[in-house]
Amino acid sequence: MPHPDPRHVLLLSMHTSPVDQPGSGDAGGLNVYVWHLARALGQAGWRVDMATLDRNPSHEPGVRETRVADGVRLLGVALPGAAQTPKEGLPRFAPDFGRALATHYGRTGRRPSVLHAHYWLSGVAALEAARNLDVPVVLTLHTSAAAKNLRAGPGETPEPREREDAERSAVAGACRTVVNTPVEKEQMVRLYGADPQRVTVIPPGVDPTVFHPPEDPDRAARPGFTVLCAGRMQPLKGQQVLVRARGILRREHPETPVRVVLAGVGSPAFLAELHATAAEEGVADAVEFIGSLPRRQLARLMGDVDAVAVPSSSETFGLVAVEAQACGTPVMATDVDGLRFAVRHGETGWLVPGRDPAQWANAMHRAARDPGAWRAMSHAARLRADELTWDDVAAHHADVYLACARAARSAYTPTCDHRVPEP
Incomplete structure (x- = not known):
């Protein structure tokens, strides 16, 4: 031996x-x-x-x-x-x-x-x-x-x-x-x-050479308030929750322009279900599917959007949540498991009590209604990510x-x- x-x-x-x-x-x-x-x-x-x-x-x-x-x-x-x-x-x-x-x-x-x-x-x-x-x-x-x-x-x-x-x-x-x-x-x-x-x-x-705030964010060029969800497309990750939540927003707060961007790939059956849900909710024009992105491109997008959402049912940590914070973007995450450790509620983002689409619609509405207050958490988000090397x-x-x-x-x-x- x-x-x-x-x-x-x-x-x-x-x-x-x-x-x-x-x-x-x-x-x-x-x-x-x-x-x-x-x-x-x-x-x-x-x-x-x-x-x-x-x-x-x-x-x-x-x-x-x-x-x-x-x-x-x-x-x-x-x-x-x-x-x-x-x-x-x-x-x-x-x-x-x-x-x-x-x-x-x-x-x-x-x-x-x-x-x-x-x-x-x-x-x-x-x-x-x-x-x-x-x-x-x-x-x-x-x-x-x-x-x-x-x-x-x-x-x-x-x-x-x-x-x-x-x-x-x-x-x-x-x-x-x-x-x-x-x-x-x-x-x-x-x-x-x-x-x-x-x-x-x-x-x-977190790799700071990849995940960091962009020098010239084009956030202002995006209409309304943009929420990104990045990861494998599967029920556990909760993309369906965001699509349903966007439908509720359109019905209850039609004046609130929120765009949901879904980055990642999944099974054809689940993707078809997401597209069908967006059509059923009447928000196909407000939900964008962009597929899987290289890490640097994803980091740039994280820095450009207004919020990153992690509506998972369980996460041992939620690395995406910390990578988003490294890019200076506050995070909305389910109040569960390791996400409670990754996101400091009210300081680097919000922890949403559950996965009821109505709860997520409320969170997105509150953030979009006062984007200045939401973005004020950017500095604390960056400091949180700096703790992890x-x-x-x-x-x-x-x-x-x-x-x-x-x-x-x-x-x-x-x-x-x-x-x-x-x-």
């Missing part, structure tokens, strides 16, 4: 590649998180591998390495029959994904000192790989089945029991579970029976990795060194 490199980490993101554009396919906040964490660790002197499922059906089974940044490689794992399998069918490939990575490191003569799994599928794969490599696992679920099912709204398909059981096993088997907020830590303890000493809170960061995120993760690696070497505990300081 090759000796582990003490500053070598493998980040597993099986179901979606960290280098994919967020807002397309299954790519979203998780992709942003893994990519920026990897890059910041690489800049800090770590050797970083990111592993994802190779989706090219012409590739032979095996692992392909691609250098994507200083100190960072992407490992594409090709498995027979997995390339064109939808996300729902991937659980059966997770153990093979983990075994393929273990075999790869066995052949290279070098192995990481810790595996960091992102999302539950990667958790299953990481535990399998760890058994073969004899290294500890750090887990970040990003979303959990139990929490999502508690918050699920109309039209949201419940997460399967298979996922919840797998998440519980991954939490139990991990050296340390990393979560975004104290709220998520409490959920891990209450819903999954996690040992609170083995759950570490590390909020995500990827360098800090990487440093806190490095502390966790090194503690777990020390514990594995010394057999201090079969799970984890509990002396890792909280950030």
